[in-house]
Amino acid sequence: MLIRWKPLRFLGNYGILSPLSSLIFSKPTVSAAMVVDEAQSSPPISRDPVREILLGLKSSGFRRFLGGDYFRSLALTLNQVQVDLIVHDLRVVNPDFAVFFFDFLRDEYGFRHSAVSRFVVSHVFADQRRFKELRFVLEKMLEEEGSGKAPLICQLLLNGFKDWDSNGLVWDMLAFAYSRSEMVHDALFVLAKMKDLNLRPSVLTYNSLLYNLRHTDIMWDVYNEIRDSRTPQSRQTNSIIIEGLCGQSKLQDAVSFLQETKGEGLGPSIVSFNSIMSRCCELGFANTAKSFFCMMIKHGLVPDAYSYNILIHGLCVAGSMDEALEFTNDMKKHGLEPDRVTFNILAKGFHLLGLMNGAWKVIQRMLTKGLDPDVVMYTILICGYCQTGNINEGLKLREKMLAHGFQLSPIIYSVLLSSLCKRGRMDEALFLFSELEANGLEPDLVTYSVLIHGLCKQGEIQEALELYREMYAIGILPNSFSYGAILLGLCEKGMLAEAKAYLDSLTMANLTQDVVLYNIMIDGYVKHGYVEEAVQLYKLIIRKGITPSIVTFNSLIHGFCKRRNFGEAESLLDTIRQHGLKPSAVSYTTLMDAYCEEGNMTNVLKLFEKLKASGVSPTHVTYTVIIKGLCKHWKLHEADQMLKYMYSRGLNPDQITYNTIIHCFCKARNVTKALELFNEMMLHKLEPTPVTYNVIINGLCVYGDLKDAEQLMVSLQEQNINLTKVAYTTLIKAQCVKGEAHTAINLFCQMVEKGFEISIRDYSAIINRLCKRCLITEALFFFRLMLSQGISPDQEIFEAVIGAASCQGSDVNLVHELLAWMTKSGLLLDKFIRK
Template identity: 25%
Template sequence: MRSSITYSPCLTRSFLNPKSLCSQPQFPNIAPISEPPSSDNPNPNAYCPQEIDSESNFPTKPTTKSEVSISAFFLEPKHADVAAEISQNSVLTQAHVINILLSHKSEPRSALKYFKGVEKKRGFVKSVDSFFVLLHILGGFPPTHKAAQNLLNQWVSGDSCPAPGVLVDHLAECSKRFAFGLNPRLFNYLLNSYVRANRIKDAMLCFDRMIESDITPWVPYMNILLTALVRRNLFNEVREVHNKMVLKGISGDCYTVHVMMRAGLKEGEAEKAAEYFIDAKATGVELDAAAYSIAIQAACVRPDWSLASGLLKEMREMGFVPSEGTYTSVIGACVKQGNIVEALRLKDEMLSCGKPMNLVVATSLMKGYCVQGDLNSALDLFNKIGEFGLSPNKVTYSILIEWCCNNGNMEKANELYTQMKDKGIQPSVFNVNSLIRGFLKSRSLENASQLFDEAIKCGIANVITYNNLLSWFCEEGKVNEAQSVWEKMIRNTVVPNVVSHNNMILGHCREGNMDVANSVFLEMVEKGLKPNVITYSVLMNGYFRKGDTERAFDLFDQMVGANIAPTDFTLNTIINGLCKVGRTSEARDRLKNFVDGGFVPICLTYNSIIHGFVKEGAINSALAVYREMHESGVSPNVVTYTSLIDGFCKSNNIDHALKMRNEMKNKGLELDVIGYSTLIDAFCKRRDMESARELFSELSEVGLAPNTVVYNIMISGFRNLNNMEAALDLHKKMINENVPCDLQTYTTLIDGLLKEGRKCT
């Protein structure tokens, strides 16, 4: 319950000199001044602001006019009575001052001059009552509204003053006690003064007490408060103020919508920003171009190109002209979501509206082309941007260099890189890393190494730069070279990360050196690096390849115990590993358990099991898995059919093998060299060299080159039929086509010639 606080020690102080607040002694309450009664609830419309300036328009000090010297003021004949009132009272009581102020109730400027005069009088103690009476007088007349604002601004910006809730209560009490009527203008001025003084917490307290007292905050001042809260990232407070406004029946205006949408965007909640826009439209708020622009920005952040494009269209239909920045954002959103067609349409629309092409749009479109796989169009646009008076920047070059590398066009990538440097644009480590990856992918180790050395010399090489080389060397089985890169990284004080260790573990696993791979793993843990699912999966695969399934499963249990969820790669590694060591039935059982746990098998998964059963001679089990594969909706690939053909051939069931081959052709799949070699070998073993020769010829006709294995099978087949002329012809063809002969080639030929009693020449 609120108490009367007419003259508490906190409220009796100097207001025009804030430094002396709370320095005056307590004075007794005075009797109410006798005034004609007035309504306790005056028409609030009488106090609606005619013009409310923005926060920056409020002066922090009283105007020069209000600082006219008191002596000059007294010389004016029309103020002689005020001068007399002051001079005749050597001791001025609060009651007397308030009575005099009230006598000038209809003359606000005279009341202000009187107050300024008496506060300089020796022995006069200022109080909240007299100050608030003056504020009510000034607030009742438009010409002195600014003076009331200035007084409150000056007072609130002082070192100390009563709590906001106390002031709101006392200001309301004074309005009733002295029959002014409740003037919401003064409360809104007070609220704004707190914001101007950067006293946001007090502004919130003032706002809350106004709401509790049923004093309606005005929308412009609410917007100023909301803006101040957004600037300080006080998003919970922003929503709190806005919700209280809505509950109070204050819907806000278009600028309120601006502020709330910007708050949502700044908070990273684009959905909330969109909701404010939708709600504003539903409640009939008249939205302007800026509101649409912010809503479009929110749609682009999500991103939702369809919504953004729709709002842009709606904006134009309402007669608004979207800005260049708005078009740029929507085009960027379209590109991000892969709709290059809409992005190009909007680019044309932007240009037709008289907006110039800008580099951000051009660069976005280049990226869009690249993502769509149309590098040539991206490069064409790059060559044309000069027509718009644009010059490519680092981002433009970076995108094109990266995508040229991704597409294997290293000549163009290097050309752009050189052009970039020639224009004085310093390449980033991102550019260098893209080029190194590209050169390695195109197997140009020399260029990659040269760029790698340049990056180290320039001091821009980072851990990713080193990892590019480590990964390539380890994938290629060149562990010694990878070790050299590792040592160079340590010398140059670049700290290896988890990826670096994973690469080295992979390299040692590929070599079958599991002891060293495990040492790298332990070293990694000792350094405080946390192994990830790739670390465990690579190690498990290494142990499976060595036949050490027990150690592989120990690692799996260790991984799960560390709360690292296995990926599809991990589960496929387990299935493939079991199949490689002859435990295919167990692999199939585990697959069922994995599927029950949510794992979705892919073609690779089924191929591992089919191949495992074929190796074990269990062709019927392999066929069962093949049928299961179909039932699961997974399409077989070349590897699937090759394994089954191999299985049927090994079980001497050539008819089923050919049936599989026909099924494969009907699905648009072609045999690879391994598939052809399997069928050719089957016909050779059946001594059907005519069919074998047909397949051998077909192999070349479809664009495949027979390898050493295929030639050896054919040579062996003819040798078995004692047709050494045909065998020797194949040998000559091998030499002419630069197919290397191995020990088996020569052993077969020598054996055949010796059996015929011919000399080997």
């Protein structure tokens, strides 16, 4: 039986394999069988291992021979050339034998095959159309060979396998494998060789290469090559081009390409529309994305969940939550249901708008769909609650996460720690920090810095320094924020000597290269009244060659203003310019506020004109200072006009601005205008502060209608708005003056229930007012209540009660009892009482 085979030109002396092949294909003789049996028992030293293996495979069978000890001893001595010969010969006998032997050596012995064997096996897979295995073999080869080897690989494939069946398919898969492995230049080299050989790459190979080049202009070269070669295109080809153009910020080109390719028989795909919609949303053109969404439907394409999520995300970012919810409901029309991604997008949208109630509704809807919140959803909610100041809700969600077996991410810990530190809840923050470490997460520089800053703000300097040393010990180098936190904490606690010593130590260690730390120290000096020391430190940084910042000068201006040294403060505006800086709105506003406190509105307005002339934009604080000055001079109409002017300039007044002008109108007995301004605050969605309520209630009590004050108080209580003690005491005093003692008693009891600390001054104010109204019974109620709380009456209270009791002709025994108590307390009796 004559078997044709193709010798391998690159195998050198091993290229003449016909005798070995005949051993496989001819019937075994007795002598051949004896040779194999002898080989199994005592392997000959001089025998060729290639020949022996082929003989053994022929006589003993594949599995039996490969599992024997003799092959095991031979396998350990085989080199790549020998294996190439065996694999090639086995392919001629039976392609499956070649593949089996190839895999056996690789899997059982960890043998690293040469490119020759890989190409032999690749051709077997190509012949059998086993594309997955073909790609795996080639990708493994490229992984081991690395990039830049395409010329050698192509030369091998060209010289050794040129006339083999399915050779074109192997070339195509080689280019595809290079592209999939992101070795783009190698893939381009293979394509160039294929063009020389007149081999046509498949559209899959072209598409893979296009995808890797979609963010570069080379993409067009590949696309033109596809068209020139008349390779049948797919919708994926056009989708990749459109995605690439969108990624290159060429949205208009992407739209034009979409229009041009509509008539080519392939039509636009959902992926193409999704790419354009996504880019529109990224640029903030949510309405344009909506038009493409509608166009997609007109082309007979059914949007997928990704299409909806893109558009919903764009609408959420644009703040159009109602439309986003409408599109979520619209998904059902196309047989889709919102998934976790959809709900996460909606929750994040509500979070961005600070509407956490909306986010909770999203969760409720999600739960009704049988979907549990994932880590992403919890992270969004926790971040949202912390940013809106509701840290307790954030902590509750953390407990839910732990209960459901979720691992908290470093982001969640950082957000919670930061919120706790901002609110001074350092014990909880430190517990959370310990939990973070216990869960195997490593705190980073930001985590340590936040904790150090929080401890310093609470005056816990020693604890902050311990944490600082711990951070340094584990190799996390502190930054200026960490140093600044400790320095700021020392300054805020008034430990200026220690702060200066710490700054000096940092200077000695060459860690104060910028002006930030010096600014903290200068500001600390100024706030505690040590202006001269601040000036000396400023002169020191000038000598060191450190450039001061605008913050440096603003602190010094504030210091000179505190000293009423307005000349020096104003001269610093020129000094700022000499250093190549520009005075900020803070620079001018600080000086304007100082002049305002002095009642010098002329200089306030002069500085305001200078500020505008210098091109500096005034802030809402600047206008608040001017409004405060106008109010002090009872120029209420001008103050009100200035408030309107702020809005016309696009500046939103804050609560302090409104509180200032409302208080002034109340003092001017124009409570109606004060209430108009209060309502104006609400219309502008500006949440009144407790001070606002105090001002309004006081204005109604003193200058308006007490009933209106009572109604406002009840309304605020129904809304669970936390009122201050001042609001209660103001209304109680007004009720006492009016003679409404029972109402006063009721309000006082409410104030006690709220947990406010009641002082002797509070009792004195109420008792005196009741006594003046000759309401001795009610006055005695508060007198006894004060005694029951362990508060000893002072002389003023005794005199008021005794005087009221005497004038009213009350029980003489009561008067004597009060006099005896007063004498026992060591208080002196004035002439009126003795009489």
